[in-house]
Amino acid sequence: MSPEQSVGREKPIFPAPAGSPYIAQAQRLKLEVPPVVPQPRFAPKILDTPELVEEIGDSPKGILWHLVKKNRKALALSFITALGLRLSGLAxxxxxGKIIDSGIEKGLGPHLIPWSVALLVAIILTGIFWSVDQLGNVALNFRNSTYIGNAVGQKALTNGIATSxxxxxxDVLTAATDDASNIAGLFVFLPAFFAACVTIVIIGWIMIRSSLMLGLIVMIGMPxxxxxITRLAVPLSRKMKTAQNSRAQLNTTANDAILGLRILRGLGGEDRFCDTYREASQATRDKGVKVVPLNATMLTLRISAPAVFQTLIIAIGAWQVYAGNLSAGTLIAxxxxTTYLQAATNTIISATMNYVSAKVSAGRISKILEIPPMFPNPQAGQAAPAGIAGTTLEIPNTQVSVAPGTYTAITGPxxxxxxxxxxxxxxxxxxxxxxxxSVPLASLPLKTVRNLVTYSHGEAEIFAGSLRQNLLGAKAQTPPVMTAQEVMADYTLQMSPQSEQVRLPDWQNHDHDPQLWKALEAAACADITSSLGDDLDGMLLEKGRNLSGGQRQRLALARALATGAPILILVEPTSALDANTENRIGENLAECRKGKTTVLISSSPLLLQHADRVIVLDREGKYLGAGTHHELMAAPAGDTAGDTYRQLMARAGENV
Incomplete structure (x- = not known):
């Protein structure tokens, strides 16, 4: 559909152009896309993000040790540059000092040239090492935060409901972002920590050669x-763990509220939630405040300890110069x-504080990674017999059974x-x-069961992407990787006021489109397709924010119907819909699933009246009886299933 064809619509629809659609659409709408300037590669490949492995450890120490092994080459390179930076600076x-002593002793002359050249080389090396060290730090940070975030995300997605x-x-969000960043910070400081320790030893050794007292101050005082600091790290770790757990819980509360904001407002519970969230937020703040004293003490030590050492060394050194035991050049050296001693001390203290934070974060991440999968060996099982989809689905010893090719409903109080x-x-x-x-589902490979049986709940999620992608579900194809310029253009389009009217290719096969349109029609989604330009390329926002609650539910039903699954289980698919829409869906559902096994969980008479068979359960889920809607409504008084069913229909507003 072109803008000209969309005359009469409130907003024109811009179809996807040929070529690079992201850049072309941005140019068509006259949007300014930030340029991407190709950058030469400076970092060696060993600093690239490593490929994610299946297991990265299920304990705090295991996670950290796994990362040490995974980063051993990058850490070694970073240690060499960090040590080179400190040694060249220390030189x-x-x-x-040598130049000053030589100048005092011999005056100005050619004898200072070698030392001047050495100073110039040291300055150049310091600049080179500093540049490479910064590059390594940034690479280590991104490398590990990305790796850990991917590991947490993959585990949460793989385990699914077992994680939730x-x-x-x-907790998952905090682990994949804040906790991953904390651990990445440790690996930035780790090479610098060991380089700082070596630097302190070298400074102590140099000073011992010139002054035993000054050398002993460094070699004994610094440890x-x-x-x-290490002793202070233990209670700090406990308090940080409490504070981080409280913050994660607060994130969970906020996330749940965002997902249920419409319901909260409908029930008038928004103010009550705000009060509860405010109290939880204040409790989190109080726990964070308790971390401050210990954290402040460590920061004070980081600043004051090197200053004390610097003062002692200069004071004692000046006295020894006065006494003739030390040269002026040596004192200046x-x-x-002491400046590098101060930097080394700061690095050690910062690394210790990062270790405390990283250990707490690793503990939180380990709680997610140690969650066992719900199905440890999903590939295990026997091959499904031919024609198994056309057989009876049942739960032994419960009288709950579904004949093949029938539309069976299950209801109860x-x-x-x-x-x-x-x-x-x-x-x-x-x-x-x-x-x-008669074949236990547990004896079949999980993928076989998923191909045979599709389960859809009325609260199913809607994802950002085209309408076609959402309807295809697991059948949707992964789009090609975009260039950096296309990423910037796509981001610019998403941020523009015209984002909902822009059409971008979803890179999906259109062979399934007739089946998708049929599912949309059966789920009464005409208003959804109309709002998206009457085509399957219409874009849905994250969590379907551009749809109402009822529209999201109908779209979830359409996605389930579009699978064409041999056995489809629908749980309260119309709970958020009005009676007229629900009645249309009830009429369409039986026709759309004709000849295929369908199980419906609902108490709506507008759906139940179309079922071939209705199973009635008591409040505990025990079987009471079964029949068609009309048979159960006409059952004699005293019939437990009939009495229960009539009560359910009366509650639902059925006129009997």
Missing amino acids: MPIIV RKVGTG LVIFL FFGM DLSAADVHAQNLARLHPGTTATLG
Whole structure:
């Protein structure tokens, strides 16, 4: 559809152009796309993000040790540059001291040229090492934060519901972002830590050769300061762990509120939630404040300890110069070395603080990584017999059975109890007892079961992308990798006011389009397609933010119908819809699934009246009886299934 064809619409639709669609669309809308200037590669390949492995450890020490091994070459390179930076810098005050002593002794002359050249070389080397060191630090930071974030995300996606049962979404988000960044920070400081230790030893050795007292101050005093800092790190670690856990819980609360904001407002619970969130936020703040005293003490030591050492060294050195035991050039060299001593001390203290934070973060990440998958060996199982999809699906010893090719509904006073049976029939959890044609579902490979049985809940998620991508679901193809310029153009388009009217290719096969249109029609999605330009290329925002709650539910139903699954289980697919829309869907559903096995969990008479068979359960999920809608409504008084069903229909507003 061209802009000219969209006359009469409130907003024109801009179809996807040929060539690079992202750049072309941005140019068409006269949007300014930031230029991408190709940069030469400076970093060696060993600083690239490593390929993600399946397991990175399930304990704090295991995670950190895995990362050490994974980064051993990058850490070695970074250690060499960090040590080179400090040694070349340390050489400068020593050379300056030699120049001063030589100048005092012999005056100005050619004898100063070699020392001057050496000073120039030291300055150049310091600049080179500093540049390479900064490059290595940035690479290590991005390398490890990306790697850890990917590991957490992959684990959460692979485990799915097993993860959400153990930890909240806020915990996963915090682990993949803040905690990953904390651990990456440790690996930035790790090479600098060891380089700083070597630097302190070298400074102490140089000073001992000139002054035993000054050398002993450095060699004995510095370990004492480091020991004191290590002792402070233990209680700091405990308080930081408490504060970070509280912050993750607060993130979970906020995320849940965002997802349910519409419901909260509908129930009038927005103010109550705000009060609860405010209290939780204040509690998190209080826990964070408790970290401050210990953290401030360590920061004070980082600043004051080197200053104390610098003052002692200069004072004692000046006295020894006065006494004739030390030359003026050596004193100036010592003064310059104390600057590097101060930097080394700061590095050690910062590395210690980063280790405390990283250890806490590794502990939080390990709680996610140690969650076992719900199905440890999904490939295990026997091959499915031919024609198994056309056999009876049932749960032994419960009288809950679904004949092949029928439209069967399950209802009761508590639909969550009916949903337990639905999840059993779909093998969503280990230990399922359901059978298909007398073959236990648990004995089949998980992929086989997923190809046979599709389970769809009325609260299914909608993802950012085209309408076609959302309807294809697992069948959607991965789009090609974009260039840097296309990424910038795409971001500019997404941020523009015309973002909802822009059409971009979704890189999907259009062979399934007739099936998708049929599913949309059955789910009464005409208003959705109309709002998106009457084509499947219409773009949906993250979580379907440009759709209403009812539209998202109907789109989830359409996606389930589009699978064409041999066995489809629908759980409350119309709970957020009005009666007219629900009635249309009820009429369409039986026709759309004709000849295929369908299981419906609902208490809506507008859907149940079209079912071939309705199974009635009690509040605990036990079987009471079965029949068609009309048979159950006409059942004699005293019939438990009939009485329960009539009560359900009366509650739903059915006129009997």
